[in-house]
Amino acid sequence: MAGEYITLESPSVYPAGGKLRPARRLSTNHLVLLTLLVGSSLIITYAYWDVMMLTAGALPLARIDPTGLSNETLAEKLYREVRILCWVLTTPKYHKSRAVHVLRTWGKRCNKIYFMTSEPDDELPTVVLTKPDRYEVLWGKTKEAFTHIHENMRDEADWFIKADDDTYVFLENLRYMLYPYSPEIPIYFGFNYKMIGNHQKNESYMSGGSGYVLSREALKIFAEGLNDTAKCRQQDDSAEDVEMGKCLFNLGVKAGDSRDEQLRNRFYPIAPFGALLSGNVGIDFWLYKYAYYNARSCMDCLSEYPVAFHYVNSKQLYVYEYFNYQLQLAGRQQVAERLPERIREEDLVIPESDNPVT
Numbered sequence: 001m002a003g004e005y006i007t008l009e010s011p012s013v014y015p016a017g018g019k020l021r022p023a024r025r026l027s028t029n030h031l032v033l034l035t036l037l038v039g040s041s042l043i044i045t046y047a048y049w050d051v052m053m054l055t056a057g058a059l060p061l062a063r064i065d066p067t068g069l070s071n072e073t074l075a076e077k078l079y080r081e082v083r084i085l086c087w088v089l090t091t092p093k094y095h096k097s098r099a100v101h102v103l104r105t106w107g108k109r110c111n112k113i114y115f116m117t118s119e120p121d122d123e124l125p126t127v128v129l130t131k132p133d134r135y136e137v138l139w140g141k142t143k144e145a146f147t148h149i150h151e152n153m154r155d156e157a158d159w160f161i162k163a164d165d166d167t168y169v170f171l172e173n174l175r176y177m178l179y180p181y182s183p184e185i186p187i188y189f190g191f192n193y194k195m196i197g198n199h200q201k202n203e204s205y206m207s208g209g210s211g212y213v214l215s216r217e218a219l220k221i222f223a224e225g226l227n228d229t230a231k232c233r234q235q236d237d238s239a240e241d242v243e244m245g246k247c248l249f250n251l252g253v254k255a256g257d258s259r260d261e262q263l264r265n266r267f268y269p270i271a272p273f274g275a276l277l278s279g280n281v282g283i284d285f286w287l288y289k290y291a292y293y294n295a296r297s298c299m300d301c302l303s304e305y306p307v308a309f310h311y312v313n314s315k316q317l318y319v320y321e322y323f324n325y326q327l328q329l330a331g332r333q334q335v336a337e338r339l340p341e342r343i344r345e346e347d348l349v350i351p352e353s354d355n356p357v358t
Contacts, residue, residue, distance in 0.1 A: 074337050078175035079111070084213070085157035086110035087145055090165040091133040092119040098165035099124055101314040105321045109171040112156045116145040131236065138208075139243045140236025143226055146214075150223035158183035160219050163211035168312040168320050173305040174213065177258060177266060180343040183216040187348075188248060189258040191267035192292030194353060195245070202352055204255045204292045205245020207269040209310035212244070218253045225251045257350050259293060264303040269310045275302045283357050294355045 086107060090099045099115050100123050107113045115124045118133050127148055131141040142162065149160060159178055163169055181187060190206025190213065206212035214222065226232045231250035233243045249255065258266050268275050270287065276299055288295050295301075312320065 074339070075172045075175075077339075078172065078179060079109075082159065082175035082178050083111040083157040084159045084161060084171060084174065084178075085112040085114070085149065085153060086161050086163060086169070086171075087114045087116055087127075087149060088163050088165055088167075089138070089141065089145070090115050090117050092117060092121070093133075094165050095119075095121045095124060098314055101317050102163075102165055102167075105317040106169050106171060112153070114149075114153075115165075116141065137236040138240035139233065139238050142240045142244060143236075146219065147223050147226070150219050154216065154219060158216050159213050160216070161211055161213035162208070163308070164209055164310065166312055167209065167211050167308055167310055168317060169211060169308045170306060170324070173266065174307045176305060176340070177307060178213070180340045181215065181256075181348075182342075182345070185215055185254070185345045185348070186217045186221050186252060187254040187256045188212055188214045188218050189256040189267070191258070191265065191269050192255060192353075193241075193245075193290045194292045194355065195242075196290070200249070202255075203245070203249050204353070205242050205249075206255070207267065207310070208239075208241035208244070210267045210269045210308045211310075212241070212267075214253075218248065221251050221253055222248060254348070254350060257293070258307065260303040260305060262303075263293070264301060265293075265295065266303045266305060266307040268302065268306065268308065271309050271311050271316075272302065272306075288355075289357050291355050292353045293351070 088099060088102055088107070095115075095117070099117075099121075103113065103115075103124060113125060115121070115126045116129055117124075117126055118129060118131075120126050120128055127145070129141055129144050129148075131137050131144055145162070146160070161169065161174070177189070188206065191210045192204045193207060195203045195205065226247060227234070228251075232247035245255070260266060265275065274287070275295075275297055283289065
């Protein structure tokens with residue numbers, strides 16, 4: 001019947017002998033089905049290719065860059081290369097009113113963070129110490145905390161900072177400050193105080209309130225040497241930061257200068273107002289009297305890259321967060337940032353005290 005069959009011819013239908021073989025015939029229904037299958041395959045292939053091209057165009061360039069660093073910010077680079085373990089000294093009565101707010105603000109930028117206390121807390125990564133929660137034994141708690149970190153966590157970071165639960169720390173600035181120094185140098189940083197009374201030349205200690213940070217080598221030396229009765233106080237009483245300074249000095253750990261290139265403080269043992277517009281102008285004010293390096297109060301006296309402040313309550317923690325991580329100024333010129341040069345231990349120079357007030 002005409003039109004019912006379609007003959008498909010090809011050279012293969014002609015055998016070598018020259019005689020024709022009956023041509024293979026496809027029904028119209030089969031041909032329509034074949035056409036639909038081929039068309040559907042083409043449409044699916046095109047759609048798949050289109051989606052793949054669109055997806056590839058949406059990938060960030062950093063995924064294509066073999067180094068994987070083309071889109072990395074300076075803060076991200078420092079986070080990788082300057083690993084900081086933070087430990088915060090607190091007590092159970094301040095877990096909810098202070099410690100948890102530290103964890104929700106600056107604490108989340110530590111590579112690791114632990115809260116040294118006497119009771120566990122489901123909301124906090126706690127380390128339970130055996131020493132009682134009394135101010136008189138802060139030195140004992142500090143020894144126990146650093147010993148625990150050295151024995152169990154020393155491989156988790158390169159630097160180890162102790163802070164109080166009313167301290168605010170700018171981790172990005174701390175990493176930037178520490179970047180030039182190898183964690184294998186026995187050194188620590190904070191706000192330097194002069195030793196009062198009989199003491200050795202250039203002996204100082206760091207404010208416990210604004211925090212102090214030990215290199216990995218300093219941590220090792222401290223943990224292995226603190227039982228030396230000739231170098232470190234064995235009793236748990238006495239001021240924590242003073243005894244820490246004496247012990248580290250006797251063990252040969254250097255007290256670094258944390259000031260910036262303009263000799264402005266980056267650690268500060270009180271809130272910013274006390275450094276910018278303080279009413280305490282007399283040289284007998286305790287801060288000016290005990291500061292190892294000459295301390296002043298003026299609008300230009302604080303570093304533009306501060307590291308830590310003390311006496312910051314839980315509400316102010318969120319104010320600091322807003323003004324430093326959310327606030328934007330229209331038209332503000334971006335500062336070109338670069339990493340500082342590395343410092344070899346043999347080239348390290350620590351200035352002597354320049355504060356003559358006694």
